[in-house]
Amino acid sequence: MPEPVRRPGLDAEGYLVREGSLAHVPPAFRAVVAAARDRLPAVFGARLHSAYLYGSIPRGTARVGRSDLDLLIALREEPADADRAAVHALGEALDEEFPQIDGVGTLLYSRARLLSDLERYDLAWFVACLCTPLLGDDLAAHLPRYRPDSLLARETNGDLARWLPRWRERIAGTEDTEEARRPLVRFMSRHLVRTGFTLVMPRWQGWTSDLREMAEAFGAYYPERAAQLRTAAEYGYEPVGDPVVLRSYVDDLGPWLADEYTRVHGTKAPRPD
Template identity: 80%
Template sequence: MSALVHQGLDPQGYIAREGCLARVPHAFRPVVAAARDRLPDTFGARLHSAYLYGSIPRGTARVGRSDLDLLIALHHEPTEADRDASRALGDALDERFPQIDGVGTLLYGRARLLSDLERHDLGWFVACLCTPLLGDDLAAALPHYRPDSLLARETNGDLALLLPRWRDRIAGADDSDDARRPLVRFMSRHLVRTAFTLVMPRWNGWTSDLREMAEAFAAYYPTRAGQVRTAAALGYEPTGYAETLRSYVDDLGPWLAAEYTRVHGVKTPRPEDG
């Protein structure tokens, strides 16, 4: 099957950086401005740079439904006090702006983001999926990236390691739709992205749209297409059904982890994997 060439790629075949401040929808610009204003006060001289990612810089955010996604790079590895400050900032922004549904913040030290170990995971994430908001852009110190098997392995080749943790999270959640809905949203999105990167080198392109990801996967794995299309829909409009979560950790997840290992191998272990 021929790949769709150049979607999400630049003329040289590298993944094009998605998102920019000019694409931020009008309703979300006060949120972005407030985050930009408060970050220096929150982290002071520890702050190296900050970035937006997700639907807001891509221009696809929905008022009252989308969250504000931030990546914060510090000059040194974050401390527990830094994490507390990050959570407090997110809570304050979420309370002030009804147009967002929460704030998700990733917090890392500059050295880790630029490390060889993270070159094709967090480094790629910064260089291709993050939009600079404050400070010197770390992408200048990172390479260009192609949608190849190395990138696939290092971004999502750890699903087998994650599945036991997911089972623990499901077991520990309250027995209610409201408690399960965030888990369905998170796991649906992760599985669709993993399904997409499984076929990404053959599809030869990049997209962050869950439905486009599901369709790319479906072209190569038609017998699993329905499950991944359903997961893509639930990634945008999650339900709280317990059977959905069970199917993720008992069926789709284990199959996808095994197939991923067969095709791309296993992600390089991180120290926190223990």
């Protein structure tokens, strides 16, 4: 009998392993990571519980001048508008100072929110498995181990149907230029590919953050939609500004994927925001 396929991203017991490490940060990005680590305490002081990297930089796959710096910050209390403004200002300063990054994206939550029951299989999983500790006490110590099962699939991406009306509004409100549409294509492409991957993740039994690998995994189970997701994966890396692409996302691929996700995994529990 052939041995079962051993998928990436899992340990010997079938649990998801944390991706990323400070040791994997490419040399070109170490200075900006160090600057973020050094400046965050000055922004939040004692209210800062912990901070994390995520995305291509701690995975070691970042591209100079193309990749952004992704941060998640946990505060000891609920963030206020002033906190969001402060972290936005920090991101703009880092982006201007370090040409090797193309923007800074920061997620800002309270420690209580990240450890809440509601977020146990969404934000908490994200911290435990996709975030690399940068500062403070690691919240992963308070979290369970995770398997690539249907519950995780539902609570991570089972809300696409609720996003689609907002996407249509964003498309309608975007300036009618290639340059203005390109970031929107990149964002929606990545969201759809990740949703397609988590749709099949419990059957595929593994984890990857590579968009192309995600699309290939999806295509093995939905060959009739495989070409669409492969194209979306490419646009996730090299976006175009084509309005036809955006319309296809909200009128065809997105609605189909939302319906199939609900059929297979159910609907994500609503969040207050």
